[in-house]
Amino acid sequence: MGIDAIEVEKKWQRRWQHHKIYEAHVRDDAPKFYVNVAYPYPSGAMHVGHGRTYTVPDVIARFQRMKGRNVLFPMAFHVTGAPVIGIARRIAKNDPDAIRLYRDLYKVPEETLKKFSDPYEIVSYFSNEYKEVMDALGYSIDWRRRFTTVDQHYKKFIEWQFLKLRERGYVVKGEHPIRYCPSCKNPVGDHDLLAGEGASINEFVLLKFVLEGEELILPTATLRPETVFGVTNLWINDEASYVIAKVKRGSGEFERWLVSEPAAEKLKNQGYEVEVEGRVGGSDFVDRQALNVVDGRTVKILPASFVDPDFATGVVMSVPAHAPFDFAALRDLHRQGKYLNVLPIPIIEIEGYGEIPAETVVMRMGIENQNDKRLEDATTELYTAEFNKGRMKVDAMGLAGVSVKDARETVKETLLADGKAALMYEFSERPVVCRCNTPVVISVLKDQWFLDYSDEAWKDQVRACLSRMNVVPPEIFAEFKQVVEWLREWACTRRIGLGTNLPWDKEWIIEPLSDSTIYMAYYTISYKLRELRPEILEPEVFDYIFLGASLPEEKRKKLSNEELRLLDEMRREFLYWYPYDYRLSARDLVGNHLTFQLFHHVAIFPENLWPRGMVVFGMATLQGRKMSSSKGNVVLLKDAIEKYGADAVRMFLIGAAEPWQDFDWRDELVFSTRRQIERFLSFANEVIDMECAVDFRKSLKEAKREIELKSIDRWLLSKLQRHVKEVNEALENFQCRRALQHAYYEIDGDLRWYRKRTSIEREGAKWILKKLLHVWVRLLAPFIPHVCEEVWERWGFSEREGYVSLAPFPEVDETLVDKKAEAAEELIEWVCDDISEILRVINVKPQKIILYVTPEWKRRAFSKILNEVKAGKGLREVMPIVMRAEEMRLRGKEAADFVRKAVELIKDKGMEKKDFFEIDEKKLFLEEKEFFEREFSCEFKIYEAEELEGLSGDERKKLDPQGKSKAAMPTRPAIFVVA
């Protein structure tokens, strides 16, 4: 094929398209099969990692189609979201990285690139490229259903979806802290960061201590509000500057707060109204008293250098019994002889940490003072330990004996409700810097809309749905369950990005993961929906199509008969295809998309339309390194196709690993895959050109009357049936690699053995090979459809029977299964192996090889032994049973040795686990004498051990000079090599 490969592939793609064979129509004469895969975000070129994601469903779709199912395999493009806007902006600014990526790697023509300052141009260009590449790979997609997520019709559908969710009470309003770049005026995701990618946002509780004698609140920030009962003093950095500010939150009253300067700024970002009154020094407050509003005690404000004014509020409450930092700082003061009357107040009990846990940890670690770096570790250790195992020792709020975990929640909620506390957010680590080099802040979005995935009733439905689904691979099931438990409120609206506006609050755009949850339903109607004007697509229209609600009379009046007819058709089509059978997506989407879509399905559709199955993909690496477009470490699919041809790319992608496993793209392996395809093609051509008088479609029985068929012939067909069975089973379970292993490599291996064993010039062999090829080409069609169509055509089937892509997939033909032929073949193989090993060890060129077939008495004993072993008996039990026989006892030790060896042999070859066939070994070896002689290039003699027994010593010596015949076993002749 070589150079012509691409042309051949193009030819078939054109023909498939011309005959529209992949367009899926509602049909009542065949069971439907609906497989779909997460649609791509076309912001760049397709690489081979994407290739696998879409090749797997294509192989499955092709297989199911050949199995006679009516298959729907659609595709669309996800263009909602913000990334493409950033890309457009960077290209507009001539950002060198962006230009390099798009011009040099993705090879976007200069003219087109100029238009890329418009994000729509980018997605439109790459959606077209995606389609071209998918076509070039021969995907059997019904392209009529293609859409993008910013089409007017689709937006109407999304509006409907959100109105439904809101009706069900799943869309709620709230506040949400996000990372925000003040310079870009945008929320920033992980990939937008220069530093601080691992930083998470921690929620601090601000406890409102009140400065004695003044209406001034000291908001101490803590992650551990439950320790407020153990406060002995407050800390303030006496060298830092603070501000006094009027602070207000929402509809509350203004309060006067003392916070560090940076903190005032942060509070502003986080939705507080802040009016700074004036600056003060931290030292101004040292030694003053503050009221703990929780327990009414008054504590002193002390100076501490570890207090970072740039972290949280810059005011800290001190719990020396449970906070290593506080303990160390207090100890520093004590060492100076100061504040000796301030002593730790333990309020949490925890085994193994003594009366004052912070002291225990600080002493054990040998921490020197409050600036000791190891205090971080000490804190982590103690916080974790107390959180997991600690119990409260205070009586207030009914906390006595309550776990720290629960107490924290209680205290926080109670104090927030009483107005004695407030919330503030801080990064878990710093610095966090935007790609534009500006420090990132935390911003609290008000009036943010959330999907309330924490709703228990909703979760219950998802759990129910999940428990009935086929999840591939099954191991991933646990992960899904976990995700359902984890999921909380999901902020489902954005300020920027492409997408659909929230129908009842147009300021917001629906977030891209949220608008991609039930579009699998949309595929079923997309091509018909397009015939309607978008403006008539009000919610009741979708209620009608998807939920079967009746159409309100006034709406009905506004529609033409044609439009009403279309609505009916869509309703019918939706019900025909839904629920979908399988959805495929990448593993990293388990934590969001794949689970979200379950939530949305159960929220909107009735139970009988809930998803039935999911398949989760592994990732792709390139020569062992993670594939990444931005790092240039990718192989573009279009390049790969050009280089190796679509079939080779497909076959490699499928054979490299099972779908859910990670796979590695390696050029040399793809190349060798191409050679394998060529080998298949030349074999096919060879077989097609063979002249055989007997029609290969005749049954074995019929054929036997006309041509001679050997055991090896029946063996080949029998093995083929096993592979057919494997392929069918594997593909039903998405084990594409296993399927290909049998569909190609195992059959190929059998053919090698077959060619070695027999001449294919024989009439019987030709018949057998034609019969095999007729199955083989169909078995391979889902994997390498182009080559298979080519073979099918060359053989003349295309004209008579149409495309191989639509031919019936091979099923097991039980009449061709011949276990005895398989057993005989196995025996021959063992003999060859044994001879080879002997030859290798003694390293001589053989003149003659003699095989001694086991004597009758061994054969009789062997089948008895085999039965006993099959019944689970061990040597100890078998021995007496077998030795009971007269002929055995007469032979004494020789017989006993034989029993022992036989048991070993049986276990060694696993004979007790399969059907065993007694084979007339002498007859078999005589038949195959020529083969042995050819194989080992020397003369072969075959004797039955019994023949020797009657002979005189001399004659016997002649035939068996070394007495090897004694070693003969059933299934294992003794061998003597004459050098």
Place this chain on the structure above:
RNA sequence: GCGGAGGUUGCCGAGCGGACAAAGGCGCUGGCUUGAGGGGUCAGUCCCGUAGGGGUUCGGGGGUUCGAAUCCCCCCCUCCGCACCA
């Protein structure tokens, strides 16, 4: 930290309680094939062995079992999620 997956012979990667020195591929070695612009084919590729045998292996350590790469426990290491992002 939490949760998930995994560590197999030079490499990739099967196997997941007996047929395992362990499929297949790649790489390497050798034979055959006049075969040339990443060639075809056969064989070998843990160690020892002049007779089909034996020895040591499947991240480390311990255990269960007649028997473990496969089951259990502990440890070490790697990868992937943890959200506002496709």
